[in-house]
Amino acid sequence: MSEIVLYDYWRSSAAYRVRIALGLKGLAYRTVPIDLVKGDQAAEGYRARNPQGLVPALEIDGHFLTQSLAIIEYLDQTRAEPAVLPSDPARRALVMARALLIAADIHPLNNLRVLHYLRGPLGQDDAAVNAWYRHWILEGFAAIEAMAPDQGLLGGAAPDLSDLCLVPQMANARRFEVPLDPFPRLVRIDAALRELPAFAAAAPEAIKS
Structure with missing residues (x-):
């Protein structure tokens, strides 16, 4: 299985949500810090992959995912336990x-x-x-x-x-x-x-x- 990489800023609420989800699912990951105060999100390389220039972003299973709730839903659908979204x-x-x-x-x-x-x-x-x-x-x-x-x-x-x-x-x-x-x-x-x-x-x- 390929390495999971989280593009993260320590104080970002959206990234915080994804860190919690990764922890609940027991998934190990590597962090790439994106310092929003210093403007790392505007770097050409990051913008090329994430045009919105926000965090978090997650590399997983050959995908580059953005938007925290979309990322968490993907984790829930591919790593079912413990579920954070009910099936009903x-x-x-x-x-x-x-x-x-x-x-x-x-x-x-x-x-x-x-x-x-x-x-x-x-x-x-x-x-x-x-x-x-x-x-x-x-x-x-x-x-x-x-x-x-x-x-x-x-x-x-x-x-x-x-x-x-x-x-x-x-x-x-x-x-x-x-x-x-x-x-x-x-x-x-x-x-x-x-x-x-x-x-x-x-x-x-x-x-x-």
């Missing part, structure tokens, strides 16, 4: 809805390139940018909190795709000092997930150290 269509749709609430509705609005655009061309100061960041997390978390169970993980007894999305977003929330008291279920679930080896090993502080 209705349950799968519910899991995808929770995951996309984070990955499509919260995260893109707070992506590094969006923050740079707010600070640069739009001339916003740090206070305004931080207020923007917190607003979208608070709005999204309110919805996920309402969807979260009183016990167990978002996925119930085992993590599902929405759990893989939640933990990186909770890390972002703590980094930007978003008040989390209104979200006791999310705080509880996040704490339980971060105790799991695959989640702990994928954390930014574990990657950076």
Whole structure:
């Protein structure tokens, strides 16, 4: 079997999701760091393979895959256990809805390139940018909190795709000092997930150290 290669940035929420998935599946991989702050994503060689110039990207089985949720779905279809997406269509749709609430509705609005655009061309100061960041997390978390169970993980007894999305977003929330008291279920679930080896090993502080 060919080597698995992850193009990664330690603080990227999207890459964090894929690192968790690889860990859950027990897959060894080599990391190629793409420093988003230094602009490595704009390098000609990387752009030639990934025209969007984002992370993560994953080389696996002779394929070069991009977009974190697409990568995780591929892993789930080719390395079935443990599954993070249910096979039942209705349950799968519910899991995808929770995951996309984070990955499509919260995260893109707070992506590094969006923050740079707010600070640069739009001339916003740090206070305004931080207020923007917190607003979208608070709005999204309110919805996920309402969807979260009183016990167990978002996925119930085992993590599902929405759990893989939640933990990186909770890390972002703590980094930007978003008040989390209104979200006791999310705080509880996040704490339980971060105790799991695959989640702990994928954390930014574990990657950076």
